[in-house]
Every structure is written in C-alpha cells, then in structure tokens.
Amino acid sequence: MCDTCGCNVTPANEHLVAEGGHLAHTAAGNESVEVLKGLLDANDHVAGHNREHFERHGVFAVNLMSSPGAGKTSLLEATIDAFGPELNIAVVEGDLETENDARRIRDKGVAAIQISTGSACHLDAHMVHTALHDLELDGVDVLFIENVGNLVCPASFDLGQHRNVALLSTPEGHDKPAKYPVMFRAADLVLITKSDLLEVLGDFDPATAESCLRQVANPAPLFEVSARDGTGMDNWLDWLRQEAGARE
Amino acid sequence: MHELAICQALIGEVAAVARSEHATSVSDIFVRVGPLSGVEYPLMQDAFPLAAAGTVASEATLHLEATPVRVACGECGEESDVPANRLVCKHCGAWRTQLISGDELLLQRVVLEGHNPGEQQHV
Secondary structure, three states, X not given: OOOOOOOOOOOXXXXXXXXXXXXXXOOOOOEEEEEEEEOOXXXXXXXXXXXXXXXXXXXXXXXXXXXXXXXXXXXXXXHHXXXXXXXXXXXEEEEOOOOHHHHHHHOOOOEEEXXXXXXXXXXXXXXXXXXXXXXXXXXXXXXXXXOOOOOOHHHHOOOOOOEEEEEEEHHHOOOHHHHOHHHHHOOOEEEEEOHHHHHHHOOXXXXXXXXXXXXXXXXXXXEEOOOOOXXXXXXXXXXXXXXXXXXX | OOHHHHHHHHHHHHHHHHHHOOOOEEEEEEEEEXXXXXXXXXXXXXXXXXXXXXXXXXXXXXXXXXXXXXXXXXXXXXXXXXXXXXXXXXXXXXXXXEEEEOOOEEEEEEEEEOOOHHHOOOO
16 A cells, blocks of 8 residues: 555545545635545554564564563563573563663573664564564574563554563552553453562452453453463463464 | 654654645644554644644644544444443443444544645545
C-alpha cells in the first residue's frame, strides 16, 4: 500500500474518493479529504519487514515487556543457562542508557545488541530494524527483544515479534492487568516473576492476577516463575520450545 | 509518553495529503482515538502544536474523537459498551469477547485550504 499509485483505494473505501463521496467541498470552499490511515502505519510497515527477516532465518522472536525491575534480564540469564546448547539464543536489549544488560547477556556467551533509546520510553520497529543490522541471525533459534521497562508505551508498538510476553513481578501487586489493560491485553503469555517472594509478601494472589487478566478478555496462560531458585522455569522453557519448534 | 511521536507521524500523513491535493494549508484534522490505543487525548492535544509548528498544519485545529470501548461476546453474541479494563460481556458475564471498537488510532479526515481543484490529483 502506498500513497502514490492509488493502490490504497480499495473496494471498501473507494466510495469515499468517488465523485459525491466524502471528498466533499465545505461551505467555505475548502476541501475535506477522507484519509482513514492508521498513525502507526509507518511503524507497522517496518515491523512487517522485521518479521519477514526473522522468518527467513527461522527465528522465533519474543518481545519481553514489563515494569522496570520486574526481572527481564534475570529471566533471560536463567533461560540461557537452562537451555545450554539446546537452543541458540540472541538478545536485543532496550534501555534508556548503559550497556549493562547487554554485558550481562554477553557474559553468558550469547550475542546481545544494546539499543540505548536516550529518553525514548519504548522500542519501535525502526530501532529494532537498525539493531538487526549488527546481529547475525544464522543459526539463531530464539531472539529475545527486551523492551524498555515500561507498562505503557511498548504495548502500542509492533516490533515484528511473533509473541509478546509480559512479566508481572510479585512485589508490583496482583492488579497490574486492571491498571495497565493495553499492555496485558497484548500479552500472549504472562509470567508472574519473583514467585519465590510470594511467601514473604503474603498479599499477592496469583488467582486475582489471573482474574484481572481475564477481565481484559485475554485467554493467555500465566506461569509463576522464579529465576532465582528455578521454580516454575520448566513451564516457561516448554512454552518456548513449543513456540520455537512451531516455526522451524 | 509517545504522544509527540504520534503527532509527528500524524503531521507526516497530513502533509502528504496536502501535497497530493496541492493545498497550501490545513485547517482541520479529525482523528479517532480509542482508549485501548494507548494514547492519552490531553497529552496528544498538548503535543500537537509542537509537532505542527512550521508545517502545512501549523494553524490547524486537531479534533480528537474518542471511540467507545465495545466488545462482542463469544458466548452469547451480544455487544456491550464496557470500561477499558473490563472487557467482559454485560449480558452474560463471559470474558471471552472480541474487541470491535476502542483501539483505533486513525487519521480520519483533513480539511484543506487553498487547494487548486484544476491541479487536483486523486487521493
């Protein structure tokens, strides 16, 4: 679709541009033009290219989203350790500043590209596209895109991923899906992280978290995991195996 | 907060329409925004003049139309208007619903000034 050759005129909207359609003239002689264009189309277009790039390489791409400090990087470290040579992993890290997270991943022997967003609070498809120029995807099974810690903006930007995984750490409270419906509506899987703290906290009820997720009409599975003591990691690893396997 | 980036994308789209219609300026821009698009209307209104400054839309008024959050029930088939964080059927209480309105972020219409119909091209 483009704006130059008329291919964006479809049977569904051609009545708008036909004579007497909504391409009407106002009383003042000004022209009113019906556009019907999504404001994120430019992003979504690049996201589509990213997705094609992943598929050409047989890579399963996961967009990891959460609040800052919910344990995305720790989860990745534990995931890399658990898989060992079974799955080849690569990581794109998004943060406002520093290479710290990419360094933690590289210390595990895994390729990691850091995107420093400056003051931008989310990754977009263009940033990921640029990062992909520096990342060799041959032989990679799973690419994790660790988004900027933020439960608001990342939800609105398609990066070209195949699945969205949202982390909800136990200290944050079980009603996060009700507070951030845009994010949790977009999740294909929700991980309740730092589950080793459930006992200490005493006021996080996983059943309530699930109920809040269903209230935003999301049928996604929820797993409790602890990257620290390994509890529940098997569910997460099996989910990844299954999803990655489906794309080979 | 990415409302400024959204407004910059909006101005890009509006400028493209103005160019293809040979308009000298834009007086009105109509955008449909759903609560589940992730965009805050007041922030978008605040950001708009910053993005519009120095462009063909610098004098334009931004009209934001909030779309209702509406779901169709997968169980009973009824439709309901619902709050953004409670997408549950109001008729039967089922949570397996499909969103049919409420996540739009759509440039719907622009009003152009000073265009020359003789030079007009098809949109």
